[in-house]
Amino acid sequence: MPFHAVFLDQASLDLGDLELAPLRNLFDELVLHPSTCPEQVSERLQGAQIAISNKVPITRETLQACPELKLVLIAATGCNNIDLAAAGEFGVTVCNCQGYGTASVAQHCIGLLLALATRLADYQKAVQSGRWQQARQFCLLDFPIVELSGKTLGILGYGELGQAVGKLAQALGMQVLIGQLPGRPAQNGRLPLSQLLPQVDALSLHCPLTEQTRGLIGKDELRQMKKTAFLLNTARGGLVDEQALADALKNGHLGGAALDVLSEEPPRSGNVLLAPDIPRLLITPHNAWGSREARQRIVMQLAENTAAFLSGNPMRVIG
Template identity: 75%
Template sequence: MSNSARAVFLDHASLDLGDLNLQPLQQAFAALTLHPQTAPEQVAERLQGAQVAISNKVPLTAATFAACPELKLVLVTATGTNNVDLAAARAHGVVVSNCQGYGTPSVAQHCLMLLLALATRLPDYQRDVAAGRWQQASQFCLLDHPIVELEGKTLGLLGHGELGGAVARLAEAFGMRVLLGQLPGRPPREDRIALHELLPQVDALTLHCPLNEQTRNLIGAAELALMKPQAFLINTARGGLVDEQALADALRRGHLGGAATDVLLQEPPQDGNPLLAADIPRLIVTPHNAWGSREARQRIVGQVAENAAAFFAGAPRRLVG
């Protein structure tokens, strides 16, 4: 197949905020159609006559592949491919490629930002200043919320790939000791510590592992109970890794020094979420934006163009499924 292909980007507004150079993508295809968003019922119609579908989160189902016989390649503008029916893609001879490692600096700094915000009680002090409490203080400073130094503390990592490694290096720069946890379903390794042994040792735990049947609700009520009462939990991976109700309950009880998450089980959380209740103390929630620096999003553009060129050259890369 040559690069005379027609491509359709089903949800380009999920990637481009008007600040990216899309020329690499535009040059990769004979024709490129951009749709800011696409509803599920619009997918098959918009992909008619296209050989390449580009999607971040728009579902590509078995019905999609059956209705779009000319489709040969799916380019996912993310690492996760749960929006694509991979078995159906294989059955219809459609190649699926994703993007990898594009957001490592962005997510790693976001993870450390969340940890630092919890350790320094940043949200609490911001609220105090906004409420006028500093202005009314009897001395020059407010120290109502205990501040924790990261130096000398222990960070536990669940997931030590490219991203976990980047977080480990940043944590070590702050003088933290890093321990690696053993993930379920993975072969045991000498440098990994069983979860039930890891959790009581750490002052902070960060998650960087994929969501699958082995890791779903990896951190639940039993695991939270094993953690130190003042430990921090950071999740910038996937919402389903943490039992959200159990975390909300633990924070309300005062067990944990704090928690921060960039991800929720349902996104956007249109049906509500236990972690969005207003009465949960010491919790920071960010809207799945850790990955979204302009630099990271531009890397995605480059990787998608690379994946297309590799496919047209007969040597597909970053294959999924």
């Protein structure tokens, strides 16, 4: 049986710097679309047995309209863009990618922490604006610098990524404490938020966004943290109450925050955290995962998932 595959949003993964042959060689035909609007999905998947999507939604209506579809490959870990219940009803296997960005995200997370601790952005702006050139001394020390050695990092979400961040933090001389996520069975050595938050000098989020974790860090939680503490979020924007975070930073109730995620991405409707008057806040555009090496691992996992499915032994199946 010839296999026809369609990649609905290739440009979200491939910047022209990836080797697609391991994936392409598995199909009789692979059609690549840089992007796909929701109203184009069903038409583009007509006659296809395999759909590849990073963020393009594949709904019940699409699955009904595309009866030849047998496999959906998610070019990411998150699967909220796929109607998994409908996929199960229609006999469509769904596979995702896992662990591909651990090194890239962990590196980015620690980079954000270092930038907060060293006030990197503030000092860079000071040089660009000419303040160093006008200084009376050889150096400029206008912004307090924090040594991370000896400080405490709290981690919420201690899977592969949380553990990788913890190892890097320990290499900097930090102590690592692990928090207990709500709705999870209690585990030895993991602290409830009420005990964790007052102790940490930095808190890093690495947990999935669920009904139990939505708004996990809100007004009350921020108040429990030290006024000098840093908040890091490279997981999902919905984990943090963004208005509460903006207020805490403006009111001096937090030492700083660095985020790679927001509640809406891209933030076309605006976001309270994008206001220009919020101090000690760094935001990057959900690019922590995006090293070339990590994106190539996604291609390789897509190929592995395809080959496993075609052999009758699917892997990384979700749903």
